[in-house]
Amino acid sequence: MRVSAYRKKTIGAALAAVLLVGGATACESGRKDDAGKAAVGGSAAPDRPVVSGATTEALTAAYKKTSAAKSAKFRMTMSMPGSLGAGGTVEMTGVQGWDPQIMDVTVKGALAPGAGADSMRMVMSNNVMFMEVPKDSPMTGGLEGKRWMKLDLNAAAQASGDAEALKKLSGMGSMDQNQDPAKQLALLLSSPNVKHLGAEKVEGADAEHYKGTLTFEEMLAADGSAKVLSDAERAKLVEATKKAGIKGYDMDAWVDKDGYPVRMKVGIGTPQGILNMDASYSDYGSAATVRTPPENETFDLFAMLKELGGRGAGA
Numbered sequence: 529m530r531v532s533a534y535r536k537k538t539i540g541a542a543l544a545a546v547l548l549v550g551g552a553t554a555c556e557s558g559r560k561d562d563a564g565k566a567a568v569g570g571s572a573a574p575d576r577p578v579v580s581g582a583t584t585e586a587l588t589a590a591y592k593k594t595s596a597a598k599s600a601k602f603r604m605t606m607s608m609p610g611s612l613g614a615g616g617t618v619e620m621t622g623v624q625g626w627d628p629q630i631m632d633v634t635v636k637g638a639l640a641p642g643a644g645a646d647s648m649r650m651v652m653s654n655n656v657m658f659m660e661v662p663k664d665s666p667m668t669g670g671l672e673g674k675r676w677m678k679l680d681l682n683a684a685a686q687a688s689g690d691a692e693a694l695k696k697l698s699g700m701g702s703m704d705q706n707q708d709p710a711k712q713l714a715l716l717l718s719s720p721n722v723k724h725l726g727a728e729k730v731e732g733a734d735a736e737h738y739k740g741t742l743t744f745e746e747m748l749a750a751d752g753s754a755k756v757l758s759d760a761e762r763a764k765l766v767e768a769t770k771k772a773g774i775k776g777y778d779m780d781a782w783v784d785k786d787g788y789p790v791r792m793k794v795g796i797g798t799p800q801g802i803l804n805m806d807a808s809y810s811d812y813g814s815a816a817t818v819r820t821p822p823e824n825e826t827f828d829l830f831a832m833l834k835e836l837g838g839r840g841a842g843a
Contacts, residue, residue: 583724586783587717587738591756593787595710597812599625600788604807623814626708628654630818653818655681658826674827683830709789709809711765714757716740716779718750728782730791731808735782743776744769773799788812 602624607617622633631652649660659677671677716722719740728737747766757765775797782791789809796803 583722583738584717586724586736587713587722587781588756590781590783590787590789591710591713591717594708594713594789594812595627597788598627599623599630599812599814600709600809601811601814602807602809604805606803606805623818624708625818626710632818651818651820653820656820657681658821660821671827674825676821676826677829678821678826679829709792709807711757712779712792712794713781713789714765715742715747715777716781717756718742718747719779720746730782730784733784733790735784735790738781738783739779741776741778744774746776775799 600623602620602622604620605617606620618635618637620633620635622631624631624633629652631650633651634647634649636647648662651658651660657679659679660675661671661677716738719742722738722740725737725739728735747769755762777797778795780791780793781789784790791806791808793806796805
């Protein structure tokens with residue numbers, strides 16, 4: 529049926545967009561291919577991280593300030609060669625919060641096939657993603673005139689019969705464990721080879737540049753000598769990393785004179801290749817409020833998935 533075809537197309541485009549943005553926020557920031565590969569293929573972890581002294585103190589202080597800020601504005605570029613369309617690059621701008629976890633971003637570039645536009649607004653709160661459909665998008669044909677699609681990530685993950693989709697969606701449900709810049713600083717502190725590279729200018733401002741790599745095995749083996757996360761926080765971060773299939777990180781952080789990371793780059797080793805991301809942050813601690821769309825403007829994508837699944841159309 530034509531309606532079913534519209535809905536299948538809408539579901540495919542919407543899920544692709546959700547996974548794309550989820551992958552970005554789940555991993556955060558980026559680095560060049562060779563660096564990411566080095567992190568993935570690094571040697572076994574030493575008995576204890578070698579980060580120490582002034583570098584430890586500076587990064588620990590930055591972690592505490594960033595964690596306490598709970599939110600920031602950000603601008604991010606993400607790419608993964610061979611996996612994204614439209615040149616393989618996505619740009620995101622907006623605000624994110626990590627306590628509680630919220631997001632309101634505009635995504636431009638290599639959006640989901642079938643979206644029919646080069647940008648889309650996406651809002652997330654309480655593990656529920658809302659996607660504003662562009663007015664002229666072919667996706668509107670399956671949405672009964674509604675402006676927004678809604679997807680409960682936890683519900684979709686649990687209901688999915690597809691093991692790979694379940695892994696991705698459930699990983700996104702835990703993406704607050706990987707997404708915020710404070711957690712990225714915690715990862716950098718766990719690196720066995722973190723270095724202070726000195727002062728540099730970031731968009732005209734003075735900042736200190738730190739760099740390190742971390743494999744998943746090194747994350748597991750870290751003995752806590754540079755510990756800033758509680759045991760429970762670290763366990764959640766490790767589990768989220770495992771669910772996402774992340775093999776390693778290659779991280780750069782620039783910390784400004786106020787003690788906040790103003791730029792972060794990380795190469796993330798994933799089963800699909802090296803995910804490269806480059807993020808700039810500002811306005812730490814500014815009130816991050818996200819307004820979710822009203823119910824009368826929202827189409828429940830999860831309900832559509834269940835309906836098609838019940839008809840044998842597949843989700």
